[in-house]
């Protein structure tokens with residue numbers, strides 16, 4: 317019997333009411349499922365930057381390949397001195413390799429991340445100024461910032477890690493000498509959160525760091 321004709325027994329006695337109710341349920345479901353993604357999609361750059369933070373508490377959920385590729389693409393398009401792009405991104409997803417590399421850093425929380433990106437600098441490729449200054453670290457830093465911000469925009473957590481044993485990491489990965497392991501970047505779904513307005517007290521005030529027209533000391 318037609319669902320809509322059973323007025324005495326069925327709650328949805330009229331098709332319009334049925335459509336409205338179904339739409340509300342669908343809306344609630346989509347909102348719950350995609351609210352985080354939507355939040356970041358609609359953010360301007362400053363808000364995105366404010367929402368990035370060093371997360372050290374991760375869920376073990378795997379990271380979708382599509383999201384990983386977007387993060388890596390953000391790194392790929394980063395600017396570099398003379399456009400020399402002296403970077404290599406090694407994505408560690410294999411549990412055994414990931415744990416071996418994580419052992420070069422003393423904190424246990426790194427091991428929980430489902431993905432760790434090892435970012436290496438190629439000193440044979442980076443631009444050197446006339447006075448010899450190697451711009452490799454600067455280029456790598458920009459690329460890592462792109463990685464972290466894209467991850468944030470996808471609702472994912474990261475944390476720069478430079479305080480690891482780079483020599484041991486190099487040995488584990490069997491890297492050639494011209495490649496320097498510069499940072500480890502865990503990528504994970506966060507199991508923590510921070511207040512995006514924390515910079516009010518966690519960063520220096522603008523007056524302390526900005527000088528207009530000349531530097532006064």
Ligand SMILES: Cc1cc2nc3c(=O)[nH]c(=O)nc-3n(C[C@H](O)[C@H](O)[C@H](O)COP(=O)(O)O)c2cc1C
Pocket residue numbers: 368369370371372475476477478479480
């Ligand atoms: C170059 C660099 C190296 C860092 N190395 C580490 C590290 O080895 N371990 C760690 O827990 N955090 C590390 N951090 C994260 C900083 O502690 C963090 O960015 C800083 O305290 C500001 O906090 P926020 O990232 O949450 O805004 C590093 C950050 C940068 C930029």
